[in-house]
Structure formats: structure tokens, C-alpha cells
Amino acid sequence: MATKQTYVQVKGLKKHYGDGDARLTVLDGIDTSINRGEICVMLGPSGSGKSTFLNLIGGLEDADGGSIMVDGCDLTVLKPTDLGKYRRRELGFVFQFYNLVPDLTIKENIEVTAHLSKNPLNVDDLLRSLGLYEHRNKFPRQVSGGQQQRCAIGRALVKNPGLLLCDEPTGALDYKTSKEILQLMEDVNRTYGCTIIIVTHNAAIARMANRVLRLRDGRIVEDELNESPVAAAELDW
Numbered sequence: 254m255a256t257k258q259t260y261v262q263v264k265g266l267k268k269h270y271g272d273g274d275a276r277l278t279v280l281d282g283i284d285t286s287i288n289r290g291e292i293c294v295m296l297g298p299s300g301s302g303k304s305t306f307l308n309l310i311g312g313l314e315d316a317d318g319g320s321i322m323v324d325g326c327d328l329t330v331l332k333p334t335d336l337g338k339y340r341r342r343e344l345g346f347v348f349q350f351y352n353l354v355p356d357l358t359i360k361e362n363i364e365v366t367a368h369l370s371k372n373p374l375n376v377d378d379l380l381r382s383l384g385l386y387e388h389r390n391k392f393p394r395q396v397s398g399g400q401q402q403r404c405a406i407g408r409a410l411v412k413n414p415g416l417l418l419c420d421e422p423t424g425a426l427d428y429k430t431s432k433e434i435l436q437l438m439e440d441v442n443r444t445y446g447c448t449i450i451i452v453t454h455n456a457a458i459a460r461m462a463n464r465v466l467r468l469r470d471g472r473i474v475e476d477e478l479n480e481s482p483v484a485a486a487e488l489d490w
């Protein structure tokens with residue numbers, strides 16, 4: 254097996270919201286590193302800072318301190334235009350609440366981001382593996398929540414991103430659909446070698462991860478390698 258190469262390296266990462274009496278420290282000095290091609294699952298109670306962490310790695314919010322290296326490049330010192338380039342080229346982001354464009358069809362929602370990539374996946378093939386091909390010409394309001402979530406995942410995957418960030422990707426889905434979505438992520442990870450960070454409340458999902466991070470009150474309280482990850486199909490909860 255190839256030697257492991259650090260892909261994301263976070264050092265002393267800090268973030269607060271508000272000032273004075275309302276000041277709230279959300280990330281209180283996070284240190285971790287994630288290797289290229291790993292599936293990393295981040296667990297932690299509500300309010301512990303998981304989404305904030307993901308937003309910082311995704312360059313959607315600014316840090317107050319520390320550094321975030323992705324593929325050797327420190328996001329915290331990038332100019333806005335370079336940060337935009339990073340988001341467009343390197344990153345797939347699956348939001349907790351889909352954020353699909355209501356006036357575009359399922360296929361168009363995916364095509365929009367395919368155009369941002371130098372080496373996008375084939376849109377029709379992806380629609381088929383997402384089980385969305387028959388629904389491709391419908392609008393988001395005409396499909397189920399699970400199908401909207403698949404579309405949101407398709408939109409992130411079609412770029413063939415180096416880094417895929419997923420905030421509660423199965424939070425609103427039933428058991429069967431959740432497992433299908435996780436299997437899809439596993440497939441993409443194996444086929445294209447993208448690095449994946451999944452934030453979830455579901456501790457069972459941690460069994461499919463190479464690395465498990467546990468956050469509490471803005472600090473990492475567990476950072477463990479899982480030597481024998483379980484296939485997504487074998488997960489149970």
C-alpha cells in the first residue's frame with residue numbers, strides 16, 4: 254500500500270462568535286490531520302462545533318486563529334479569489350439542508366457544478382448511480398427528501414472533488430436510504446480516492462471510517478484510527 258500522505262492538517266484552530274458577554278468560543282484549539290483518501294467521521298453533541306469546523310475547512314467562514322492546510326496550502330492566508338478557486342475546484346460540500354436551486358431540474362442542479370470542474374464525472378452515469386435518472390427532469394419540490402439529498406450529494410460528487418465535506422448527509426433520511434447514500438460515498442471514495450469528512454450524530458457510521466474524531470465543547474476529545482473499517486452495507490443501527 255502507498256505511504257499515507259497528509260491531506261488536511263489543522264493546527265490550533267480557533268473560532269468564536271459574538272463579543273463581550275455574548276462571546277462564545279466554538280472551536281477552542283483544534284489539532285488534527287487527515288490522510289489523503291481517508292474517510293473521516295466526526296461525532297459530537299449538538300452545539301459542539303461540528304458544522305463550524307466543516308465550514309472552516311470548506312473556506313465558508315474565517316478562522317480566528319490557527320491554520321488549515323489542505324493539500325499543502327494554508328486556507329487561512331489565501332486571498333478571497335484563491336479561496337474561491339479552492340472551493341470551486343477542490344471541494345464538494347453537502348449541506349445539512351440540501352440547498353438545491355428550486356428553479357433548476359434535478360439534472361440541471363448537478364450540471365451547474367459539473368461546469369466548475371476540470372474533470373467532472375459523467376452526469377448521466379452519476380444520475381443512474383444515484384437512482385435519479387428517471388427523475389432527472391423534475392424539480393426538487395417534485396421529488397422526495399431522500400431524492401433531494403441524493404441530488405445534493407450528486408452536485409458535490411460530480412466535480413470529482415479532492416475533498417468531500419458532508420454535514421449530516423443522512424440526518425433527514427430513513428434507514429434504507431441512509432445506507433444507500435453511505436454506500437455511494439464509499440464507492441466514490443474507492444473509485445476516485447477523494448478524502449471524505451462526514452459529520453454525523455449517528456455513532457454507527459463511525460464504523461465505516463478510517464478515522465474517527467469526537468468533538469466536545471470545541472475540542473477534540475478523541476482522534477482514532479480504525480484499522481478495520483466495516484463496509485457501509487454491513488452497518489446497522
Ligand SMILES: Nc1ncnc2c1ncn2[C@@H]1O[C@H](COP(=O)(O)OP(=O)(O)OP(=O)(O)O)[C@@H](O)[C@H]1O
Binds near residue numbers: 279305
Ligand atoms: N453564526 C453564528 N453566530 C453565533 N453563534 C453561532 C453561529 N453559528 C453557530 N453558532 C453557535 O456555535 C455553536 C456551535 O455550532 P455548530 O453549528 O458548529 O454546532 P454543531 O456541532 O454542528 O451542532 P448540531 O449537531 O446541532 O448541528 C453553537 O452553540 C451555535 O449556537
Ligand SMILES: [Mg+2]
Binds near residue numbers: 304305420
Ligand atoms: Mg451542525
